[in-house]
Amino acid sequence: LQNGFDEYFGIPYSNDMTPVGAKGKAARAYPPLPLLEGNEVIETEPDQSQLTRRYTEKAVQFIQKNQAQPFFLYFPHTFPHIPLYASEAFLGQSQRGLYGDVVEELDWSVGRILETVDSLGLGENTLIVFTSDNGPWLVMKEEGGSAGLLRQGKGCTWEGGMREPFLARWTGVIPAGTVNPAIATTMDLLPTFFSLAGAPLPDDRVLDGRDMMPVLQDQTEKHQETVYYYFKGELFAIRHGAWKMHYQTLTPYVGESPVAHDPPLLYHLGHDPGELYNQAEAHRQ
Amino acid sequence: LQNGFDEYFGIPYSNDMTPVGAKGKAARAYPPLPLLEGNEVIETEPDQSQLTRRYTEKAVQFIQKNQAQPFFLYFPHTFPHIPLYASEAFLGQSQRGLYGDVVEELDWSVGRILETVDSLGLGENTLIVFTSDNGPWLVMKEEGGSAGLLRQGKGCTWEGGMREPFLARWTGVIPAGTVNPAIATTMDLLPTFFSLAGAPLPDDRVLDGRDMMPVLQDQTEKHQETVYYYFKGELFAIRHGAWKMHYQTLTPYVGESPVAHDPPLLYHLGHDPGELYNQAEAHRQ
Numbered sequence: 001l002q003n004g005f006d007e008y009f010g011i012p013y014s015n016d017m018t019p020v021g022a023k024g025k026a027a028r029a030y031p032p033l034p035l036l037e038g039n040e041v042i043e044t045e046p047d048q049s050q051l052t053r054r055y056t057e058k059a060v061q062f063i064q065k066n067q068a069q070p071f072f073l074y075f076p077h078t079f080p081h082i083p084l085y086a087s088e089a090f091l092g093q094s095q096r097g098l099y100g101d102v103v104e105e106l107d108w109s110v111g112r113i114l115e116t117v118d119s120l121g122l123g124e125n126t127l128i129v130f131t132s133d134n135g136p137w138l139v140m141k142e143e144g145g146s147a148g149l150l151r152q153g154k155g156c157t158w159e160g161g162m163r164e165p166f167l168a169r170w171t172g173v174i175p176a177g178t179v180n181p182a183i184a185t186t187m188d189l190l191p192t193f194f195s196l197a198g199a200p201l202p203d204d205r206v207l208d209g210r211d212m213m214p215v216l217q218d219q220t221e222k223h224q225e226t227v228y229y230y231f232k233g234e235l236f237a238i239r240h241g242a243w244k245m246h247y248q249t250l251t252p253y254v255g256e257s258p259v260a261h262d263p264p265l266l267y268h269l270g271h272d273p274g275e276l277y278n279q280a281e282a283h284r285q
Numbered sequence: 286l287q288n289g290f291d292e293y294f295g296i297p298y299s300n301d302m303t304p305v306g307a308k309g310k311a312a313r314a315y316p317p318l319p320l321l322e323g324n325e326v327i328e329t330e331p332d333q334s335q336l337t338r339r340y341t342e343k344a345v346q347f348i349q350k351n352q353a354q355p356f357f358l359y360f361p362h363t364f365p366h367i368p369l370y371a372s373e374a375f376l377g378q379s380q381r382g383l384y385g386d387v388v389e390e391l392d393w394s395v396g397r398i399l400e401t402v403d404s405l406g407l408g409e410n411t412l413i414v415f416t417s418d419n420g421p422w423l424v425m426k427e428e429g430g431s432a433g434l435l436r437q438g439k440g441c442t443w444e445g446g447m448r449e450p451f452l453a454r455w456t457g458v459i460p461a462g463t464v465n466p467a468i469a470t471t472m473d474l475l476p477t478f479f480s481l482a483g484a485p486l487p488d489d490r491v492l493d494g495r496d497m498m499p500v501l502q503d504q505t506e507k508h509q510e511t512v513y514y515y516f517k518g519e520l521f522a523i524r525h526g527a528w529k530m531h532y533q534t535l536t537p538y539v540g541e542s543p544v545a546h547d548p549p550l551l552y553h554l555g556h557d558p559g560e561l562y563n564q565a566e567a568h569r570q
Binding site for chain 2: 096142
């Protein structure tokens with residue numbers, strides 16, 4: 001609530017920050033995992049298999065309660081962060097094992113949100129965004145997810161760590177089925193939401209994000225033409241259009257130090273989305 | 286025609302079997318690439334950028350000509366075999382470079398076939414299958430395609446070499462949008478087509494394929510429960526349900542000999558479609 005929200009329901013940090021630890025893993029030096037309602041701890045070490053369902057029910061209630069006025073719901077799920085838990089209805093149901101069960105329950109949850117918005121007649125007045133904060137945690141193996149053809153995962157500046165699914169729905173405003181190749185970042189969300197709400201942007205700092213409604217409405221394929229990839233405060237890579245140049249790279253979660261590249265590595269993400277074929281030699285000047 | 290077809294239009298083998306060779310590659314010891322109509326060579330070294338369009342036009346004509354009677358059209362495209370060529374209308378149009386241009390022209394071609402079948406009112410009487418014979422030719426780099434999260438590509442028995450897209454359409458017979466997890470192979474096509482045509486299967490040989498209409502109609506998720514992966518006449522791997530066991534593996538097109546595995550490698554293709562996490566130790570008896 002101290003960040004400006006009116007209500008809060010959930011755990012305050014990652015679900016492995018608990019003395020119980022992940023299944024089969026060592027205990028960690030944290031207090032018992034708190035479940036908060038507002039600023040109040042209502043439970044400790046809650047049954048994590050019920051979190052997705054409980055969060056969803058609270059979110060649906062929040063929408064119902066606020067249907068007559070503008071509202072902002074920020075719904076960051078605990079899962080698929082590790083340790084993974086799915087409720088009984090989803091456990092063992094997917095072909096992809098526990099990770100798949102968890103994803104299928106998240107899919108159910110998203111469905112409940114869309115259904116609630118639609119059933120209240122709010123679809124034409126509500127922007128819904130679905131995205132993620134990082135790629136798969138590959139050292140967790142079968143429990144860590146997959147970045148498909150993208151290279152590497154969470155904890156580095158290869159595309160597998162940085163490029164995320166991003167879906168947006170606003171009935172009647174965003175054309176259905178649009179796929180726009182423009183580059184955008186989650187830093188664009190704040191200016192987008194501010195613009196839609198008619199709120200002035202703060203002028204006491206530089207914002208890297210920009211209102212991305214023209215991209216969502218497929219009115220432009222240009223947006224953030226140049227994107228800078230930082231890791232722990234250092235510039236690792238730059239993307240400009242289809243090209244990406246790596247000054248430093250690292251393999252995450254194996255204790256490896258960053259490797260500097262001089263000349264930098266150069267990839268064409270259109271022709272080579274997997275960052276497999278370094279083009280630096282061919283494009284030397 | 287000596288294989289039983291009534292008509293033929295196309296080149297008789299891979300499009301790199303030509304003294305011209307692939308772009309930037311050495312010439313090969315082949316006669317000038319012939320383009321055949323029936324048994325007659327009508328051109329040599331045809332302009333390959335026109336092949337997809339010309340094949341498509343011939344296929345459309347074939348369907349139009351035979352619309353009043355049962356017909357079988359086998360339409361194996363030359364591309365995306367290397368060397369890649371796309372016609373002027375598609376060249377430079379995709380974000381994925383020449384490979385993407387080629388795939389977009391193939392997509393156009395498939396659209397023309399579907400459109401022809403539908404416009405003649407044959408959709409409810411025509412089974413259309415789209416599939417491939419092998420995975421990406423990875424040593425060809427940007428021109429070789431991608432198997433996504435599957436391991437390796439053409440020329441080996443990892444899933445990236447063997448697992449292929451397979452789409453089938455038969456309006457009113459195959460439920461739209463069906464995704465069936467059963468295992469099937471292209472060896473199932475012959476018995477499927479024979480069964481649909483009411484033709485008896487030959488009894489002078491053992492056929493590994495089985496009529497797969499129950500899978501296409503989503504009436505069963507079991508079909509070929511066990512599949513044997515052969516490479517140059519030797520057993521390399523066995524898949525049984527979600528499990529795959531590798532007795533031998535190889536990295537294709539780098540001159541590597543097969544590597545024998547004792548105990549065999551064991552992967553769960555449901556939990557680990559990328560064949561990354563060997564489960565042999567955990568499942569030792």
